[in-house]
Amino acid sequence: MTTRRLVLTRSAAVIGAASSGLLLPQIVRAQSDKIRVGFMLPYTGTFAQLGVAIENGVRMALNEQGGKLGGREVEFFKVDDESNPAKGIENATRLVQRDKVDVLIGTVHSGVQMGIHKVARESGVLNLIPNAGVHIATRQQCAPNVFRTSFTNSQPTLALGKTMVDRGHKKAVWITWNYAAGDEAFEGFEKSYTEAGGTIVKKLGLPFPNVEFQALLTEIAALKPDAVACFFAGGGAAKFMRDYAAAGLNKTIQLYGSGFLTEGVLDAAGDAANGVLTTMHYGDSLNTPRDNQFRLEYAKAFKMQPDVYAVQGYDTGLLLVQGANAVKGDLSNKKALYAAMEGATIDSPRGRWTMSKAHNPVQDMYLRRVENKENKVIGIAQKAVADPATGCRMA
Ligand code: PHB
Numbered sequence: 001m002t003t004r005r006l007v008l009t010r011s012a013a014v015i016g017a018a019s020s021g022l023l024l025p026q027i028v029r030a031q032s033d034k035i036r037v038g039f040m041l042p043y044t045g046t047f048a049q050l051g052v053a054i055e056n057g058v059r060m061a062l063n064e065q066g067g068k069l070g071g072r073e074v075e076f077f078k079v080d081d082e083s084n085p086a087k088g089i090e091n092a093t094r095l096v097q098r099d100k101v102d103v104l105i106g107t108v109h110s111g112v113q114m115g116i117h118k119v120a121r122e123s124g125v126l127n128l129i130p131n132a133g134v135h136i137a138t139r140q141q142c143a144p145n146v147f148r149t150s151f152t153n154s155q156p157t158l159a160l161g162k163t164m165v166d167r168g169h170k171k172a173v174w175i176t177w178n179y180a181a182g183d184e185a186f187e188g189f190e191k192s193y194t195e196a197g198g199t200i201v202k203k204l205g206l207p208f209p210n211v212e213f214q215a216l217l218t219e220i221a222a223l224k225p226d227a228v229a230c231f232f233a234g235g236g237a238a239k240f241m242r243d244y245a246a247a248g249l250n251k252t253i254q255l256y257g258s259g260f261l262t263e264g265v266l267d268a269a270g271d272a273a274n275g276v277l278t279t280m281h282y283g284d285s286l287n288t289p290r291d292n293q294f295r296l297e298y299a300k301a302f303k304m305q306p307d308v309y310a311v312q313g314y315d316t317g318l319l320l321v322q323g324a325n326a327v328k329g330d331l332s333n334k335k336a337l338y339a340a341m342e343g344a345t346i347d348s349p350r351g352r353w354t355m356s357k358a359h360n361p362v363q364d365m366y367l368r369r370v371e372n373k374e375n376k377v378i379g380i381a382q383k384a385v386a387d388p389a390t391g392c393r394m395a
Contacts, residue, residue, distance in 0.1 A: 033072075034072060034073040034074055034075040035069045035070075035072050035073070035074050035075070035102050035103070035324070035329065035331060036074075036075050036077060036099065036100060036101045036102045036103075037058075037069075037074055037075070037076050037077070037101060037102070037103050037105065037320075038076075038077040038078070038079070038095035038096075038099055038101030038103065038104045038105065038106075039051075039055055039058070039076065039077070039078045039079070039105050039106065040078075040079045040081050040091055040092060040095055040104060040105070040106030040107050040112075040116060041054055041055060041078075041079075041080070041081060041105075041106055041107055041108060041130075042080065042081055042082060042083045042107065042108050042109065042112075043078075043080040043082075044080055044082055045082055045083050045084075045209065045235075046083065046209040046211075046233075046234040046235040046236045047083045047108045047109060047233065047234045047235075048234070048235075049234065049235075049264050049309075050108045050131065050233065050234055050264065050309045051080075051107075051108060053264060053306070053307055053309035053310040053313060054105075054108070054130045054131060054309050054310070054312060054313035054316070055078075055313060056298070056301070056302045056310055056313060057130075057298075057306070057309070057310040057311060057312065057313025057314035057315070057316065057317060058105060058130070058313045058314070058316050058317040058320075059317070060297065060298060060301060060302075060313075060314055060317065061313075061314050061315075061316070061317025061318050061320075061321060062074060062317050062320075062321070063301075064321075065321055068329075069320060069321060069324035069325075069329060070324035070325050070326075070327060070328050070329030070330070070331075071328060071329045072324075072329035077095055077099040077101055079091045079094060079095055081106065081107050081108075081109070081112050083108065083109040083111075083112060083208075083209070084112065085109065085111030085112050085114065085115065087112075087115075088111070088112040088113070088114060088115020088116060089115040089118055089119060090115075091112075091115070092104065092106070092115055092116045092118075092119035092120070093119055096119055096123050096125050101125065102125075102126065102331045103125070103126040103127075103128060103320065103331065104116065104119075104120065104125055104126070104127045104128070105127075105128050105130055105316055106127070106129070106130070107129070107130075107131065107132055108130075108131040108132055108309075109132060109181070110132045110133060110134035110153065110179065110180035110181045110184070111134075111179055111180055111208075112132070113129060113132035113134050113137060114134060114136075114137075114180075116129075117134075117136075117137050117141065117143075117146065120143065120145060120146055121141070121143050121145075121146075124145055124334075125145065126145050126147075126331065126334075126337070127145060127146045127147070128147050128148075128149060128316045128319065128320060129146065129147070129148040129149065129150060130149055130150060130309075130312045130313050130315075130316040131150045131309060131312055132150070132181070133148075133150060133151050133152045133153035133154075133155070133181060133184065133185075134152075134153065134180050134181070134184070135152055135153060135154065135180075135184050135187075135387075138152060138356075138358040138359055138360040138387060138389060138392060139152075139358065139387070139388075139389055139390050139391050139392055140390070140391035140392065142358045142359060142389065142392035142393070142394060143359075143394075143395065144334075144338055144394055144395060145334070145338070146359060147319065147341055147342075147355065147359040148359055148360045148361070149312055149315045149316045149319055149346070149361060150312045150361070151281060151360075151361065151363070152184070152360055152387040153180065153181050153183075153184030153185050153187075153188070153231075154184050154185060154187045154188025154189075154191075154387070155188065155281070155363075155365070155385050155387055156185070156188070156258035156259055156260075156278075156279050156280055156281065156365060157185045157186070157187075157188030157189035157192065157229075157231070157258050157279070158188040158189075158191065158192050158365075158382070158385055159192065159279040159365035159367075159381035159382035159385055160188070160189055160192060160193070160229060160256060160257075160258060160278075160279045160381070161188075161189050161190075161191070161192025161193030161194070161195070161196055161198060161229075162192050162193075162195075162196040162381075162382075163256075163277075163279060163367055163381045164193060164196075164198060164227055164229065164256055165193065165196035165197055165198045166196070167254075167277075168226070169198070169226040169227035169254060169256075170197065170198050170199060170226055171198070171199050171201050171225045171226045171227075172193065172198060172199070172200055172201065172225050172226060172227045172228065172229050172256075173200075173201050173202050173203075173204060173220050173223055173225045173227075173228050173229075174186055174189060174190075174200055174202070174203045174204065174228075174229050174230065175203075175204040175205065175216060175220070175228060175229075175230045176204075176205055176230055176231040176232065177205065177206060177207065177208040177209065177210070177231070177232065177236070178205040178206065178207055178208070179207075179208045181231060181233075182205065182208075182231045185231035185258055186203065186231070189229055193229070201223055201225050202219075202223055202225075204216050204219065204220070209235075209236055211235075211236050211239045211240070213239070213240055213243045213244075214243065214247075217243060217244065217247045217249060218247075220249060220253065221247065221249060224253070225253060226253070226254070227253060227254045227255070227256055228244075228249070228253055228254070228255050228256065229256045229257060230255070230256070230257045230258075230261060231257065231258050231260065231261070232257065232260070232261055233260035233261065233263070234260075234264070234265065235265070235268070237257075237260065237261045237262070237263075237265050237269075238265035238268035238269045240261070241255070241261070241262075241265075241269045241272045241273050241276065242269060242270070242272045244272065245271070245272035246272070250272065250274075250275065250276075254275075254277065255275075255276050255277070256276070256277050256278065257276065257277075257278045258278060258279060258280065259278040259279060259280020259281075259282070259283075259308065259366075259368060259375065260280070260308070261276065261278055262276055262278055262368070262370050262375055263280070263282075263307045263308045263309065263375070264307040264308075264309060266370065266373040266374070266375075267373065273370040273373075274370055274371065274372075275369065275370060275371075276369070276370045277367065277368070277369050278367075278368050278370075278375070279365045279366065279367055279368075279381045279382075280308060280365065280366060280368060280375070281308070281350050281353075281361070281363045281364065281365055281366070281385075282307075282308040282311050282349070282350040282366070282375075283366045283368045283375050283376070283377035284305075284368075284374045284375045284376065284377075285374060285375075285376050285377050286349070286350070286351070286366075286377055288349075288351070290347065290348075290349055291349040291350075294306065294311070294314065294349035295349070298310055298314075306349075308350075311348065311349050311350050314348070314349065315346050315348045315350075315353075318346050318347070318348070319341055319344055319346060319355075322340060322341065322344050322346075323337045323338075323340045323341040323344075324337075325340075326339075326340030327340070341355065341359075342355055342357075342359065343355070346361075350363065350364075351363070351364055356386055356387065356389060357389065357392070357394070358387065358389035358392040358394075360386075360387050360389070362384055362385070362386045363384070363385060364380055364382070364383050364384060364385070365380070365381045365382045365383075365385050366379070366380055366381060367379045367380070367381040
């Protein structure tokens with residue numbers, strides 16, 4: 001009886017909408033069509049393997065729901081963003097306007113994210129950020145339809161500075177790619193390192209995704225700091241660690257980084273990565289039942305080991321599942337959808353985390369050391385690290 005009344009009410013609404021000529025397409029689509037999920041990720045270039053791990057993670061979370069979201073079938077659309085900021089707006093627009101995605105999942109590179117962010121704010125499309133940490137997306141330009149499941153660029157390095165000083169490394173050189181992610185990682189590092197009593201001897205940089213490190217490594221050798229701290233990721237990170245070791249610096253100057261340095265690249269870096277210390281919201285040896293189960297299933301499904309990017313993708317999927325289930329698959333019910341996602345606690349392989357008011361994870365940062373191709377967790381660097389969300393006012 002209840003079901004029948006619901007059906008009647010619904011068809012009455014459809015007829016009403018049809019006669020007004022307005023709402024019919026949306027209603028029919030909301031009830032019957034597949035949910036359209038767009039991936040805008042790097043599938044080529046220095047971050048290619050990050051994009052693949054993220055997509056794998058999202059698919060794994062959806063597969064745990066029989067491939068459905070809130071009971072509805074899912075259709076995927078993909079764009080390779082090449083980590084190229086110049087094409088960011090164009091690529092995001094293609095997914096939103098041509099493919100008419102209900103949700104845009106992307107991306108890795110902070111510069112490209114700014115293109116997605118513009119399109120998301122103007123179109124109102126739901127955007128889930130599975131990696132890029134660009135501050136403004138959850139600070140001054142935070143938005144009701146934009147949720148991040150990864151980190152802000154300064155979150156991992158906020159936990160790094162004090163850790164280094166506590167370990168007796170009080171004079172450091174900082175080195176990174178000169179773009180938003182590197183600059184903002186420095187912001188967190190500078191704050192935590194100097195507040196703990198450390199001195200930054202020199203700040204070095206090179207353009208993204210340049211990997212000609214030689215001249216900079218020579219300069220580091222001459223400066224003789226107690227330690228080097230850095231932000232690099234993907235293929236470029238593996239090359240940096242190899243060059244650092246080839247120059248003999250790994251024997252004399254302890255290398256630290258935000259944990260991206262050693263994620264997904266330990267095979268490529270080989271012995272050069274041994275002993276590198278990093279802070280990150282994940283590690284390979286958490287050894288919790290939740291993480292063990294995730295790692296086993298991921299390895300079985302994709303024939304490779306998971307890393308932090310796979311976890312962030314998986315958590316993006318978990319968040320979407322929670323939201324879609326709360327609105328029974330009707331993603332056009334934005335108020336209820338966003339409320340469910342904002343209040344979400346994600347039972348992540350990294351450990352449970354909550355969504356901040358600015359739509360960014362509040363999460364623990366682990367200290368890890370590379371041993372035998374593993375990011376071994378050796379402690380908690382800082383608990384419940386939250387981004388300050390400066391200037392965020394939700395519209
Ligand atoms: C970024 O550009 O925000 C970025 C890229 C790769 C990472 C982390 C952050 O591993």
